[in-house]
Amino acid sequence: MPRPRKCRRVCHFPPALRFAPAGQEAPGEEIVLTVDEYETLRLMDREGLSQEECGQRMGVARTTVQQIYADARRKLADMLSEGRPLRIAGGEFRLCDGSPGTGCGGCFRQTLYKTRKTKGDHVMRIAVTYENGSIFQHFGHTEQFKLYDVEEGKVVSSQVVDTNGSGHGALAGLLSALGADALICGGIGGGARAALEAAGIKLYGGVSGDADRAAEALAAGKLDYDPDVMCSHHEEGHHGQCGEHGCGEHHCGN
Secondary structure, three states: OOOOOOOEEEOOOOOOOEEOOOOOOOOOOOEEEOHHHHHHHHHHHHOOOOHHHHHHHHOOOHHHHHHHHHHHHHHHHHHHHHOOOEEEOOEOEEEOOOOOOOOOOOOHHHHHHHHOOOOOOOOEEEEEEEEOOEEOOEHHHOOEEEEEEEEOOEEEEEEEEEOOOOOHHHHHHHHHHOOOOEEEOOEOOHHHHHHHHHOOOEEEOOOOOEHHHHHHHHHOOOOOOOOOOOOOOOOOOOOOOOOOOOOOOEOOOO
16 A cells, blocks of 8 residues: 655745736646645745755655655746646645744744634634624735634634735635634635635635624524635636636645
8 A cells, every 4th residue: 555645834825826828828738736846946946945955844855855846847847838827726735834843934824823822722713804893805805804712602702913915825824823713704716715725724705794793603603604605806807816716626634
């Protein structure tokens, strides 16, 4: 029996998930770059890490990094030389939660891990996209989350946290670092849904109205939500970052 593949730790989910040639129809099928392949490119080509350092960040062996990196560079070469579209989707990965020992250095998740309000073993933490007491309707553009800690079906505490300009993909990592177990929101795109799934965060979309009441309803198991919600906000005008991205599936848990 083959050994199970080890999940690769990803610190930064891609902020954009699809790239295509401008001003012309791209020939051929799109190229799919996996999220873990993207991460090796980011760590080695952007941050200048060695293969060994990259492996430590991602929690895999240097030889594994070497293969992932080679595959990623070949796909980029095919995209550039053939003018084909590229989509970032799927892979064997888990989102980093910023906990000590991950080697992430100064990443925002690790900073949040040190400063966030801790929760007990039997506490459920609900995050809500938040604006002036209401549920903000576009996940990727929310400037605040309100966090609710729930014990025995009741909200026992809450706090408001700024997103500090985090983009679509980064918001899932932010919620993971904040210890969120569930998210209540209005509209949300396919890529963000996949990022939340990768982080182990349960999604309750298609909800509007008062944020506190929604959190209390979820705590009591009575929240009315749409499990198939997708964001259509300016879907044609902002390059699909909110609604058209499908992120495929990853095959390992947190």
